[in-house]
Amino acid sequence: MNKILVCGGAGYIGSHVTLSLLRKGQTPVIVDNFANSDPSVIGRLNSLAGVQIECHEVELADEAAVSRTFQEVKPSAVIQLAGLKSVGQSVANPTDYYSVNLGITLNILSAMERYSCDRIVFSSSATVYGEPEYVPIDEAHCVSPINPYGRTKYFQEEIIRDWVAAGELSSAVILRYFNPVGADASGVIGEDPSGIPNNLMPILGDTAAGIRKEVEIFGGDYATRDGTCERDYIHVSDLADAHVAALACDPEDKFEVFNVGTGRGVTVREAIDAYSSALGRPLPERMGARREGDAASSVAANEKIVSRLNWRPLRSFEDACRDDVRWRSQKSKSNSM
Numbered sequence: 377m378n379k380i381l382v383c384g385g386a387g388y389i390g391s392h393v394t395l396s397l398l399r400k401g402q403t404p405v406i407v408d409n410f411a412n413s414d415p416s417v418i419g420r421l422n423s424l425a426g427v428q429i430e431c432h433e434v435e436l437a438d439e440a441a442v443s444r445t446f447q448e449v450k451p452s453a454v455i456q457l458a459g460l461k462s463v464g465q466s467v468a469n470p471t472d473y474y475s476v477n478l479g480i481t482l483n484i485l486s487a488m489e490r491y492s493c494d495r496i497v498f499s500s501s502a503t504v505y506g507e508p509e510y511v512p513i514d515e516a517h518c519v520s521p522i523n524p525y526g527r528t529k530y531f532q533e534e535i536i537r538d539w540v541a542a543g544e545l546s547s548a549v550i551l552r553y554f555n556p557v558g559a560d561a562s563g564v565i566g567e568d569p570s571g572i573p574n575n576l577m578p579i580l581g582d583t584a585a586g587i588r589k590e591v592e593i594f595g596g597d598y599a600t601r602d603g604t605c606e607r608d609y610i611h612v613s614d615l616a617d618a619h620v621a622a623l624a625c626d627p628e629d630k631f632e633v634f635n636v637g638t639g640r641g642v643t644v645r646e647a648i649d650a651y652s653s654a655l656g657r658p659l660p661e662r663m664g665a666r667r668e669g670d671a672a673s674s675v676a677a678n679e680k681i682v683s684r685l686n687w688r689p690l691r692s693f694e695d696a697c698r699d700d701v702r703w704r705s706q707k708s709k710s711n712s713m
């Protein structure tokens with residue numbers, strides 16, 4: 377049996393990747409330390425898929441533990457999504473970010489070498505591009521991350537590139553995500569951030585739930601069609617499917633980088649309107665000041681992934697809002713039971 381080790385498989389993106397693999401008849405094995413995820417996701421995935429998913433609670437920053445997991449599971453490929461992901465915390469605590477994020481990937485690569493596993497898909501971010509010099513952003517855009525989190529993503533990409541050059545890997549695919557949003561259409565899994573969210577969609581959801589009084593729009597004087605910032609929001613189920621397509625591909629020179637986005641920008645104003653429509657009532661909002669470090673526009677050029685992989689985005693931003701509303705309503709029902 378070809379097992380796919382999904383490192384960080386209990387998290388927001390990892391749980392959708394696991395589900396996507398299962399729906400395509402593959403055998404994912406989840407590895408997670410549940411630091412930023414709820415262990416109940418495993419039971420929910422089991423019920424959705426109708427199988428018992430193999431799951432290991434492992435501290436991926438612990439080299440010996442990673443090695444033992446590889447010895448036991450004997451995966452044929454790895455999808456590496458584990459790591460710390462708060463931009464703000466990475467600025468306050470860069471050493472943690474470098475040691476944890478780089479350490480996890482180094483431990484995984486060493487174990488892959490030891491146990492002859494030579495295919496990897498790595499979860500990177502469009503944040504590696506830094507301030508865009510042009511939009512849409514293609515993979516040839518210069519890389520210039522503006523915070524430690526973004527630099528850890530870029531350095532992990534480069535470590536993997538060196539591993540390929542050294543002949544240790546036969547296939548390495550880097551996926552640079554734009555802004556993942558939404559939830560599985562079942563409403564059974566979705567984004568469940570611990571702590572106070574910073575990203576727009578969880579903030580829209582918290583405002584809908586009354587946890588926040590209103591949505592503050594970070595600036596209305598940008599050079600965009602309505603003055604608010606524009607982003608490329610990719611439905612998490614489309615993003616998950618991109619990992620499955622990446623696993624099946626034969627990367628040029630064994631190492632290839634792909635943007636994962638829709639190629640279409642949605643402004644903050646449009647996002648609030650779409651979420652309000654999905655809810656069936658308007659969200660309270662207020663115009664605020666610009667947030668430091670925000671680019672006016674970040675949109676993917678996605679021609680490369682669409683032409684090279686058997687993948688294209690199938691779901692709209694409206695789908696993502698509707699799926700997020702469904703997930704949040706089912707979650708609050710099950711919490712109150």
Ligand code: UD1
Binds near residue numbers: 593595606644
């Ligand atoms: C953020 C991260 C980025 C990460 C990405 C995806 C920063 C500076 N960047 O990018 O590294 O890869 O998430 O997870 O944190 N907005 C509001 N009001 C709010 C919250 C957001 O108007 O209360 C606006 C922002 O100005 C932005 C858009 O909504 O234009 C999206 O914001 P966010 O979800 O934080 O994503 P990014 O800024 O693209």
